[in-house]
Amino acid sequence: MRELSRDDALDGDVVARAVPVIETVIRRRCRHWKLPADLHDDLRSEAIVRLLRRLSDPELEPIGALDEYVAGLTSCVIDDLVRAVSPEWARLKHRVRYVLNHDDRFQVATLAGGQIRCSLQRTASIDRNRVKTRAATQLAQTMIEILREGEAERAVDELVSEVAARTGVEDPIFSSADRHLLSPATSPHLAAESTDSLRQLWSEILALPLRQRLALLLNARDAAGDSILPLLVAAQIVTMPDLAETLEIENAEFERLWNELPLIDAGIAERLQITRQQVINLRKAARDRLARRTGRSR
Amino acid sequence: MNEKLSRRESIADALGVGRGDHPSYEMLEQFVDGTADDVMREIIDSHRQVCTNCDAELRDLMSFSGRARGSTALYRLGAAVAAIALIIAGAVFLRRATTTKKPVRDLPTRTTIASTYGREDWDAAVRTTLARGAIERPAILADLRPSADVLRTPNTPDTRPTMSPVGAVIEETAPLLTWPVARGRFVVSVFDGFKRVARSGVLRSAEWRVSPPLARGRTYTWQVEIRRGDSVELLPSPPAPAALFHVLDESDAAELAEARRRFPNDHLLLGVLYARAGMQQEAVGELREHHGHIAASVEHW
Numbered sequence: 001m002r003e004l005s006r007d008d009a010l011d012g013d014v015v016a017r018a019v020p021v022i023e024t025v026i027r028r029r030c031r032h033w034k035l036p037a038d039l040h041d042d043l044r045s046e047a048i049v050r051l052l053r054r055l056s057d058p059e060l061e062p063i064g065a066l067d068e069y070v071a072g073l074t075s076c077v078i079d080d081l082v083r084a085v086s087p088e089w090a091r092l093k094h095r096v097r098y099v100l101n102h103d104d105r106f107q108v109a110t111l112a113g114g115q116i117r118c119s120l121q122r123t124a125s126i127d128r129n130r131v132k133t134r135a136a137t138q139l140a141q142t143m144i145e146i147l148r149e150g151e152a153e154r155a156v157d158e159l160v161s162e163v164a165a166r167t168g169v170e171d172p173i174f175s176s177a178d179r180h181l182l183s184p185a186t187s188p189h190l191a192a193e194s195t196d197s198l199r200q201l202w203s204e205i206l207a208l209p210l211r212q213r214l215a216l217l218l219n220a221r222d223a224a225g226d227s228i229l230p231l232l233v234a235a236q237i238v239t240m241p242d243l244a245e246t247l248e249i250e251n252a253e254f255e256r257l258w259n260e261l262p263l264i265d266a267g268i269a270e271r272l273q274i275t276r277q278q279v280i281n282l283r284k285a286a287r288d289r290l291a292r293r294t295g296r297s298r
Numbered sequence: 299m300n301e302k303l304s305r306r307e308s309i310a311d312a313l314g315v316g317r318g319d320h321p322s323y324e325m326l327e328q329f330v331d332g333t334a335d336d337v338m339r340e341i342i343d344s345h346r347q348v349c350t351n352c353d354a355e356l357r358d359l360m361s362f363s364g365r366a367r368g369s370t371a372l373y374r375l376g377a378a379v380a381a382i383a384l385i386i387a388g389a390v391f392l393r394r395a396t397t398t399k400k401p402v403r404d405l406p407t408r409t410t411i412a413s414t415y416g417r418e419d420w421d422a423a424v425r426t427t428l429a430r431g432a433i434e435r436p437a438i439l440a441d442l443r444p445s446a447d448v449l450r451t452p453n454t455p456d457t458r459p460t461m462s463p464v465g466a467v468i469e470e471t472a473p474l475l476t477w478p479v480a481r482g483r484f485v486v487s488v489f490d491g492f493k494r495v496a497r498s499g500v501l502r503s504a505e506w507r508v509s510p511p512l513a514r515g516r517t518y519t520w521q522v523e524i525r526r527g528d529s530v531e532l533l534p535s536p537p538a539p540a541a542l543f544h545v546l547d548e549s550d551a552a553e554l555a556e557a558r559r560r561f562p563n564d565h566l567l568l569g570v571l572y573a574r575a576g577m578q579q580e581a582v583g584e585l586r587e588h589h590g591h592i593a594a595s596v597e598h599w
Contacts, residue, residue, distance in 0.1 A: 087351060087354065094355055094359050133364040199502070206498060206500075206501055208509065212344060220313050228313070248499075278337040286344075289345065293348050
């Protein structure tokens, strides 16, 4: 299969190819729930926005299999909405999946479109792997009863809904008012950059774990490719000695490093004794946390 | 002015601040099972500090799976108790079978109160609280609130009401620490015994969210280094007592999460459970409206 680069994001063909997959996943996963038409449209739009954002991220590898990726991404969008509307149902689903993966009386298959289906094992296992808590024992028993009574094989969502019905957990009930849950709005007073908001941002950067701080700051560059650390100093957000202390780098070493900034990920990975991909993941986590703490959104 | 503005925008843009995705179920499962590598653990820990949904999901899954230390211990304890009970029952049965039958004496019937919460310990705790109209202070709070150094003069201001959290049990593993000094540069350290477990960078505002997250079930001491020019002061400074707080253990945290999930509007139950865990402010908050006299007993701890 041809790999897709971020340039393809500009091509409407990618969206055209993704939309039928998105529609299929939304229809399949939400068919038992009454989903208002406008919310359905918003789910589709949010999936497209996330896909384009992913394709335009220069740090990430190109997507290998678009259809599978889009199916998984659409499921994530639906999961995000479900957990916001009905956290109890979402937690129940986690529990069901945990039992499916840790109890050898069940078997699980993930289909090409990302759908997860489960059934009972036909032969008794010798290993007897079980989750040994009372809640898990009860849940496993309920799941076995459901799978014995009805269809032998179920989609996990269907199984969760059945368990929910028997345990008094309500299925998610959606309304048009839930549309805002899909794309949290940017806080207007924070959207406008000001020295105060940058200071707040900096104080949140200080609160990041060290590895996330390093992954974020040592690599951060402006549109011209220059490190932003000199800009932070020039804007009087932080002094050089404070920067060195924040990064827990000796002053002498930091001065030497200053002229090499921004560092490439491989260089940061070497300093931290981790892989380049882990550096990227740490930076993503840092950005996500900063956004949530400061009310920013992309 | 425009140049300055564009410079600021470029700083925020370059940092690329933007919301990412929540951890996937697979990531949560690896975290719970202890198979996630340290970077993934750090990413999830960092995310759960700012995402209450994910934090609640993770706690629920840990409790459910028995991977939370406390719940595993409780489960094993329960199993052990059940086993001992079976042995005793068997022994009693054998003894009865081999001894002469004695006339059965009428014993008073034990009143059984129907379970309200589906948990005997909760039923009992609420029943006792209603009967007494008050809740006793849990012992842990005495440990967390040492008296000031004996040499302290009566006029020395007490720092306890102004640093936060101090002398308290908290639920969060990454609490926000605040202190009442507006100016200066600050460095915060958190200790478990004599071992420093967290340290901030240099801060300019009087608050810091602890990172990395703290282990549960431990008592911590914290202090703030205040730097002004070349001088360095410590907060709290002797003879004021050390600033201590305790992070709720896994089992109590899971219990509270279960109560909030199952009975979100039952302020009496939540208040009793918070009080039992030593979370004074939260207990008073729950009890104040409908159970003022009980709330008052907690306020006076």
